[in-house]
Amino acid sequence: MNVSINQPAADAASSLVKPGKVSIGQQPPGGETLVERFAYDNKIVRDFAVASIIWGIIGMLVGVIAATQLFAPAANLGNQYTTFGRIRPLHTNAVIFAFVGNAIFMGVYYSLQRLCKTRMFSDVLSKIHFWGWQLIILSAVATLPLGLTSSKEYAELEWPIDIAITLIWVVFGINMFGTIVKRRERHLYVAIWFYIATFVTVAVLHIVNSMEMPVSFLKSYSMYAGVQDALVQWWYGHNAVAFFLTTPYLGMMYYFLPKMANRPVYSYRLSILHFWALIFLYIWAGPHHLLYSSLPDWAQSLGTVFSIMLIAPSWGGMINGLLTLRGAWDKVREDTLLKFMVVGLTAYGMATLEGPLLSLKNVNAIAHFTDWIVAHVHVGALGWNGFLTFAMLYWLIPRIYRTPLYSKKLLNFHFWIGTLGILFYAIPMYISGFTQGMMWKEFTDASVLKYPTFLETTLQILPMHMMRALGGTLYLLGAILMGYNLFKTMAAGKLVANEEAEAYALPVSYKPTGSETYWHRWLERKPFQFLIASLVVILIGSLIELIPTFMVKSNVPTIASVQPYTALEVQGRDLFIREGCVSCHSQLVRPFRSETERYGEYSKAGEFVYDHPFLWGSKRTGPDLHREGGKYPDSWHYHHMNDPTSMSPGSVMPAYPWLITQQLDISNTSAKLRALNKIGVPYDDLAIAQANEDLTKQATDVSGRLAKEGINVKPDREIVALIAYLQRLGTDIKKMETAQK
């Protein structure tokens, strides 16, 4: 059973091992071993595969709807639950955690069993994992359109769901490590290392970034404020890309690509090397999302440096994948699955070269907040994650159903329409991003902004947005055809739910010699202890770091005139969060002349100290709002929210008429202030107790001002709170200037 295909290499390998030790993968000399029979669990693989197909189609459909709204706002159906701000997080969550997430579990559950030569640790845990994950996705589908969101990108779900995610992730971890412990193959194939890194890192990221103070069952505030929240969020956000969209897919690439091509990976040595390099470098790159923000410069530079270094291990993976097909390119011509893999790997290579380039400050200055970033992530998502997922599904389903694929023609068609979809998506978005980025920065000879009206720059790129929606539609069409093709395949075959297999029992470890004996064996035989030991180390370290953080007063440079939001403004801010305004409007003026001319004074760290969560945003479909306060009269905002085109003809912002009719929920005002107080916002007891009195007073003032401008709106309507918040934005430092004069 053991491989000795390449005798010289095997000899070389065994000669590396000290006498008395037995190289991994070899039977101990003279040992007697038993062939054991067992069955792989294919049912769980099938379940995750079906979930991935269905959620993938739904997630991409929501994406197409969201993309359409960006040039035809009417595509939100005039319904508050389906506006861009609310379905954009639905799209990202559905494609990342539902489509890709289920595909990860499908690939891991299939390959881990075979690489470890054992069934999954526990069928019960597998089932809990599967149904738990689907329930989490359903709860996201139920909450996000309702505006129940933390507003932190890719971590929008509210705190009870965060806890559920943690629990299900632990279930997945126990099931995975349990399988590794009872493996019959001592060597952990490189794919397993990628899976382990995925599990550990995502756990830590999710827990740290989801620290929040609950107000009620479905409302909470991020524990961190302003710059600190931004740093934690993008440490998470970037590593979610690294350890949810990259490492598990590299692991699966190392399993499925050799299987599909029926040849070993180009260099196993390189795969190990780039694995360790990748995980050590990735965790430091997050701050490149905050270049030119009020994050300290050294932290920004750290992010840039590590991002540049990441080119090496990322390309190590791409090159290793592509070179696996060396001498077999004739197969690529014949085999559509390999075509998917080649396009996927190429997209990975492009995205991981572009990422480091985007983290150079001079490139970032143009690209940040534009469609360029959207193009960048979609090359990775559609090319790398999407195409690898499709290839795995097409490879797996016929195998576990013991039947050929229903239609090869459809498969081919899917490949071409998918590739065209990526091109139609990415190219217009690059053009659009570059165009808008340059327009924002362009000055005339008279040294004034050439395009002082933001809307001009938006209208310029509308044709590109239409083409992007077309590209997305082509890609979605491909996914639907895949669903049809695969469900037909399933109907034609019969699932081998339990696939018989046999393997030698794992021999009782090798014999350690000399000083290495005890600890060595303890760790070797007991990965659980090893895991617990490392978690304890992580916890101790975290506590040592955490306690001073919360005991010592924050050392963000404070600005005396920056005060906490009033009760009404807090409610208005929560409406801003509920409607997902941050999806299109940043609140961060970067220190460029082009931005200070357009928006006003650049943003200072001290202005955000009471912002739980931060709302800097990552994309400007509309203008920045950090200096919005006092820019327009209240009535302008009223009309603009009721019908944006009345104030800005041609605007693609949706109308929010429900803000004018709906009554503001003030039942929780005190609870909100109390929660914010617990995490460091200085509201005194009186302010908390009288929250609603203060709120009503300010609301009446706003309503009175609106009445003077001829608009009659009751003070208890949502629009009043939102206007109060918008008029407050970025004004506190102006008070200081006034005081100095």
Add this chain to the structure above:
Amino acid sequence: MSIIFFMIGVSLMMALGFLGAFFWSMRTGQQDDLYTPSIRMLLEDDAPDTAEPQSHAK
């Protein structure tokens, strides 16, 4: 910016955890053979024949 020290701490702990895993893999011989695993994974799916499982002395 106290959070930055916390972040560095957490990141360092993760890096140390991975470093520990790396040493574990080196010391237990996980990476002694960097060739055959790539071949072996290709051969694992053979369906067992119908013969009874047997004791196998090497």
